[in-house]
Amino acid sequence: MGSEELYPAERLAAAQRATAAAGLDALLLTPGSDLRYLTGYDAHEGERLTCLVLPAQGEPILIVPTLERPGAEAAPATGVRIVDHPDGTDPYPLVRAALPGPVAAVGLADRMWAEQVLALRAALPGAAQRLASEVLRELRVHKSPAEVAALAEAGAAIDAVHTRMGEWLRPGRTEVEVAADIAAAIRAAGHVSVDFVIVAAGPHGASPHHGAADRPIGRGEPVVVDIGGTMPSGYRSDCTRTYVVGGPPPAEFSDYYAVLREAQRAAVAAVRPGVTAEALDAVARDLITAAGHGDAFLHRTGHGIGLDTHEEPYVVAGNPRPLAAGMVFSVEPGIYLAGRHGARIEDIVVCTPDGGQRLNTTPTELIAL
Incomplete structure (x- = not known):
């Protein structure tokens, strides 16, 4: 079975609709099963930030360390723009830049590292933080x-x-x-x-x-x-x-x-x-x-x-x-x-x-x- 069947591109659009319906401005997904579900990307979990910024409306952006860009580019999902950050630079302003409008609430990957949760809170100080599972649970529970x-x-x-x-x-x-x-x-x-x-x-x-x-x-x-x-x-x-x-x-x-x-x-x-x-x-x-x-x-x-x-x-x-x-x-x-x-x-x-x-x-x- 092809990766396109398992990880169809329309999942991103479905997740964006569900994000809007839940009253969230975006999902912020670090490495884990939610990120893989939406993109097919089995991202490395580490201290360097990898984060899918999925706005309720607008362009999805995958922020990755520069050294991991080739792996991200090989992921099956289409419709995701990749932005990389070199070692030694602060990646969190890239998250803010990917959300140009007002941000009142975001959904975070349920098992995001605490240091990333706190860094995102500092980068988006006006945004309430909720769990991305509020949105993705209902998509993932029904298997294709x-x-x-x-x-x-x-x-x-x-x-x-x-x-x-x-x-x-x-x-x-x-x-x-x-x-x-x-x-x-x-x-x-x-x-x-x-x-x-x-x-x-x-x-x-x-x-x-x-x-x-x-x-x-x-x-x-x-x-x-x-x-x-x-x-x-x-x-x-x-x-x-x-x-x-x-x-x-x-x-x-x-x-x-x-x-x-x-x-x-x-x-x-x-x-x-x-x-x-x-x-x-x-x-x-x-x-x-x-x-x-x-x-x-x-x-x-x-x-x-x-x-x-x-x-x-x-x-x-x-x-x-x-x-x-x-x-x-x-x-x-x-x-x-x-x-x-x-x-x-x-x-x-x-x-x-x-x-x-x-x-x-x-x-x-x-x-x-």
């Missing part, structure tokens, strides 16, 4: 067919890594050793970077964000493997499977894994336009609670995914947002018994006009290696 295809490509790549788990996961090897093999395989499967590798065996499986440790994996221990990376497109993968190695798992584990699998399957089956995010969370949570493990389901059922691993929509209690076709998110209930073991099953799912489609297609049964 090209974006869904990119996420499906990412899902297939991470699935390919899970299918190889038997090569690495066995008793006596440490979590760190297994994680190193997995990281290499993530790159070999087509990702340009490894975003995370969780290999959590036995009692470590009860910690949802454990990581990996030097502890050897024991015979018959359940192992939670949650992995993801970034594809050349910029779009992300994220998939969790739970394995048992070298022998049968504890009986209580097999019992609650069956509950977990039922809850995950039911939640995937419940995806359709109009179902609210909190109602989808409740589908999985109610089944787990009814089985007596509600307190062991420690996190939300899911999160959106795209150019960020975690983005809107969040599938969590208290979020009344209705799902809509084109939204893409994880469905990943878990059960975690402190000091003993845990399990999680995660698929990325796209909401379609008449239901939901898994973008991860490997089996969700407990996998014995």
